[in-house]
Amino acid sequence: MKTANMPSRLNFWLDTFLTALAPAIWGSTYIVTTQFLPPDRPFTAALLRCLPSGILLVLFCKRLPLSREWGRLLVLAALNIGFFQALLFIAAYRLPGGMAAVIGSIQPLLIMAMAWLLDKRRPAVVTITASIFAVLGMAALLLSATAVMDAVGLAAAAAGAICMAGGTYLSRRWQSSLPVLAFTGWQLLLGGLILLPLSLLVDAPLPSLNLTQILGYAYLSIAGALLAYSLWFRGIARLSPVAVSSLGLLSPITAVILGWVVLDQSMRGMSLAGLLIVLASVIVVQKSMRSQA
DSSP states (O other): OHHHHHHHHHHHHHHHHHHHHHHHHHTTHHHHHHHHSOSSOHHHHHHHHHHHHHHHHHHHHOOOOOGGGHHHHHHHHIIIIIIHHHHHHHHHHHSOTTHHHHGGGGHHHHHHHHHHHHHOOOOOHHHHHHHHHHHHHHHHHHHTOOSOOOHHHHHHHHHHHHHHHHHHHHHHHSOOSSOHHHHHHHHHHHHHHHHHHHHHHHSOOOOOOOHHHHHHHHHHHIIIIIIHHHHHHHHHHHSOHHHHHHHTTHHHHHHHHHHHHHSOOOOOHHHHHHHHHHHHHHHHHHHHHHHHO
């Protein structure tokens, strides 16, 4: 039995690792935004992250959705890309370090609530408990921060978490005929088109960009959108929505660690305890989902 189970177990943890790379990459959004991009242009940053990579993937894959899939694809693009990325960059410009991502810790609980209410699938007690501890760990990170919190930034981060939770849940519920790369590309393209008028109407025009700023936008587009979303949607197709959303907690962990290492931001005892609690919670949720598979 152990030998027979070994491939599936290895496949599960490989899928988990590859999916975890996406939020780890997203965790670098905050330091790249604040340190390398022109200030106060959240919609432009979101647009340049999503639209170029979406165009590249769509042209590369050369696959059209079925006629009946366009409506659902537009909803997913709005939740996963357009709305979420706009709110993410608003929070990234207004909140210190990884605080914008810290609010995203509510995502696993939101998805469990959706599965419970809409699919009548009651989550395991251990999964609920681990997710609650993850929120407490994130609260320890938030409360230990010495920087002043911005109300608009906090509201944007919370709204972004709700959008991403809904998009993650529906991406698994609405199975697409498209392969992962085409599915990713169309969402990035449609989400980018949603962001385009906001960028033109709200943000100031971009100044002449220096090499550092060009590389910053390129990193956000290639690594933060093309690569990360491809891995994320691949994970959604292979893992449960709760397992995937719990991996999203690696985004604030990455952001906080980068802020500590690169920007010399405070990392006190409560912050370290919070990080350890969150990491332990992520592992417990993954093991619980593995046992239920």
